Amino acid sequence: MAGTLLVRGMLVGVVAGLLCFAFLKGVGEPQVDRAIAFETKLDAAKAQAAAQALIAKGLPAPKEEPEPELVSRRVQAGIGLFTAVIVYNIAFGGLFGLAFALAYGRMGAFDPRTTAALLAVLGLVAVYIVPNLKYPANPPSVGDPATIGMRTALYFSMIALSLAAMIAAGMLRLRLLARHGPWNALLIAAGAYLIAVVVVGLMLPPVNEVPPEFPAVVLWRFRMASLGAQVIMWMCFGLLFGVLTERAAAASRSASPALHAKRRAF
Amino acid sequence: MTVTPFAPTTRPPVIPVREALPWVVLGGLVLLLALYFIGAEQGATSLFPGMYIHEFVHDGRHLLGFPCH
Numbered sequence: 643m644a645g646t647l648l649v650r651g652m653l654v655g656v657v658a659g660l661l662c663f664a665f666l667k668g669v670g671e672p673q674v675d676r677a678i679a680f681e682t683k684l685d686a687a688k689a690q691a692a693a694q695a696l697i698a699k700g701l702p703a704p705k706e707e708p709e710p711e712l713v714s715r716r717v718q719a720g721i722g723l724f725t726a727v728i729v730y731n732i733a734f735g736g737l738f739g740l741a742f743a744l745a746y747g748r749m750g751a752f753d754p755r756t757t758a759a760l761l762a763v764l765g766l767v768a769v770y771i772v773p774n775l776k777y778p779a780n781p782p783s784v785g786d787p788a789t790i791g792m793r794t795a796l797y798f799s800m801i802a803l804s805l806a807a808m809i810a811a812g813m814l815r816l817r818l819l820a821r822h823g824p825w826n827a828l829l830i831a832a833g834a835y836l837i838a839v840v841v842v843g844l845m846l847p848p849v850n851e852v853p854p855e856f857p858a859v860v861l862w863r864f865r866m867a868s869l870g871a872q873v874i875m876w877m878c879f880g881l882l883f884g885v886l887t888e889r890a891a892a893a894s895r896s897a898s899p900a901l902h903a904k905r906r907a908f
Numbered sequence: 909m910t911v912t913p914f915a916p917t918t919r920p921p922v923i924p925v926r927e928a929l930p931w932v933v934l935g936g937l938v939l940l941l942a943l944y945f946i947g948a949e950q951g952a953t954s955l956f957p958g959m960y961i962h963e964f965v966h967d968g969r970h971l972l973g974f975p976c977h
């Protein structure tokens with residue numbers, strides 16, 4: 643059954659990936675192009691200033707050597723973006739299916755549809771929103787190549803810690819249910835998650851590498867596009883995966899004698 | 909509201925952890941590896957030499973929130 647859920651998650655990921663790609667192609671790519679134009683302008687200004695400094699000293703100006711383009715912008719913004727987004731969505735869809743297999747029936751007496759919706763909201767918060775409040779998505783030309791190793795390690799650590807805190811908070815809620823009731827158990831668990839991620843966020847070092855001249859509007863729109871794609875992806879998981887699982891459960895219910903519907907229920 | 913007369917409260921059973929575990933471990937590893945190639949290969953660390961993968965998924969990497977460059 644976990645295998646069925648894994649495959650279903652990956653299939654929902656295909657649908658989510660197509661929607662995300664369409665969204666990012668239309669809303670995200672213009673911001674990437676603007677950021678690259680900014681980078682090109684900045685680099686050209688730097689090169690010119692360096693050349694003029696040399697000429698002022700009486701030295702010959704260095705010859706411009708255009709950087710070899712490994713992958714064209716057209717490929718990056720087309721099939722490259724498509725591949726990245728589809729693989730990302732399928733991978734997260736599969737992971738969502740596996741998380742559902744473990745979470746279903748253990749979060750409370752929720753039906754498959756509700757479980758999927760709750761899981762998707764919690765996933766969006768733990769895996770994207772909270773880590774991105776600390777280390778937001780950045781367009782090209784923001785970010786020092788020399789610090790990529792450190793930034794990647796910090797970003798992945800933030801995701802792992804936020805997700806671990808979310809799972810721990812969920813388990814804490816279950817433990818508190820009997821003594822404190824559903825409302826207070828939820829509030830305490832949510833508070834514990836919030837405190838945990840705030841402490842982690844304050845302890846991890848900041849990364850601020852946006853060039854001072856970078857246009858604020860492009861940065862904002864880029865980050866909103868990034869967030870939009872995540873909302874689309876997790877919404878597909880929460881709604882589509884839930885409905886498909888609910889349907890499969892209903893079909894197996896009506897197919898087998900009612901009270902013996904034990905196996906193959908998804 | 910529709911009512912299923914013979915099984916009004918039947919819900920799919922909870923999947924035992926030991927039944928789900930092999931899927932979670934194996935599937936999880938493969939899917940995380942796929943995410944690694946989209947998100948970090950030839951950036952922070954490289955399993956393959958060169959920059960082709962990095963450049964190919966470049967826009968996606970930025971827009972999906974991974975650190976890049």
